[in-house]
Amino acid sequence: MAGTDSTQTTLDENSITGGPVIILVKPQLGENIGMVTRAMLNNGLTELRLVKPRDGWPNPAAEASAAGAIEVLENAKVFETTQEAVADLHKVYATTARTRDMTKPVAVPHHAAKEMRTFDQSSQKVGVLFGPEKAGLHNDDVVLADTVISVPLNPKFSSLNLAQAVLLISYEWYQLGVNVPDQELILGSSPLAIKGELVNFYERLEAALDESGFLWPPEKRPNMVRNLRNIFQRAHLTDQEVNTLHGVVKTLRLGPRVQSKSKK
């Protein structure tokens, strides 16, 4: 899906290929830089650029917080200016929470991520600018961007830390590349029961309930049976679970008994 590779790739290979360059402009805390690398790698991004990191480079605090993402940190490139950091890129996004006195397209992260995927497909190299922790991006850096990304957040409490901002953008990018169903039933060790086995159980249950006088009076029986079948139908039972329920019905029919070792 990503990049120039036209062959079918696995999720894993695919996710690690391409994707935006993350560019931190004048980041202040090394710890945040390290946490950014983790948020990136969580989402398959590996290319980090730093413009004038405040505490110099390399930075031991960044290494300490990068943990398993140290490879991203070690491959980070350092630049003197934002202009140099974006020089080889075809498309640049600037993340900012603020409305600027500037005429510029502003996109939500999901939309920007979709655009990035299309740029990936046409081999256009993309980068995303993130400003320093306190001040955010300077207008001179925002001008270098084609589009501003603004994350819609609670207007009364909208400040994200640097690594969280990188996480959300990277997450949106990664999600568009994964091939995971929206929702699926994960099965344990047993397959789903086939419908014939379900009906077999329903009929045994209903026979037992007929014997006990539960499905009474007769004119109410059809509706009671439908309601009961619906309960179990909604449970998406496995083979094993149907067996368990057969055992439950069988045992309950025997009524309360003194526990016996010979009982199966």
Place this chain on the structure above:
Amino acid sequence: MAGTDSTQTTLDENSITGGPVIILVKPQLGENIGMVTRAMLNNGLTELRLVKPRDGWPNPAAEASAAGAIEVLENAKVFETTQEAVADLHKVYATTARTRDMTKPVAVPHHAAKEMRTFDQSSQKVGVLFGPEKAGLHNDDVVLADTVISVPLNPKFSSLNLAQAVLLISYEWYQLGVNVPDQELILGSSPLAIKGELVNFYERLEAALDESGFLWPPEKRPNMVRNLRNIFQRAHLTDQEVNTLHGVVKTLRLGPRVQSKSKK
């Protein structure tokens, strides 16, 4: 959009109403609990529950990292067991990265968030369980959930910290309630130019270029004009920018000149 309020609400009011309860089961670090409250409030969620926090409650480390989200922390409720923490909820989700030997629907965050919004609309109270930092949720807690939420992440580096996991789920929930265009052109102080003003500028530019002999030979002129107009068309110019460009053309036509104070 959310909850039982049928009147039209603003984005702000709407976003703060309803939404899932965040339930941290046996959280370990107070700092993480504080950061969870910030991730929640960023996304308009305010109801936090804690099951047996390791370091007791209240926790000064949580207060220190909650910063502006201290109101969420102060309203947090503490429970002895997960069963008690979910007792008043209609729907429960469990977040876990692991495939469990358990038959249970597994959803991606975006899908789960859509479900939560529909539950909101029918006044069903929803909660999301997050396990302790290291071990994740115990199977006995996962059983209490209707659906597992699993975040698709780089399989080689999939561990998120607690606050980041809460951030992603809360973010997906919040995004479904905001009414923000996918992308829009944010204007500065000047409105967009109307097409008549654009054509007026195009014609002045082309007249100047005709005079200079740039639009030559005549058979190539139509295509050159179209290409030039396209450049400016794509820029979505404002009134002010069109005026600036008129000035640029006018000044360039005068050719290189010694700077003069009288020059306008």
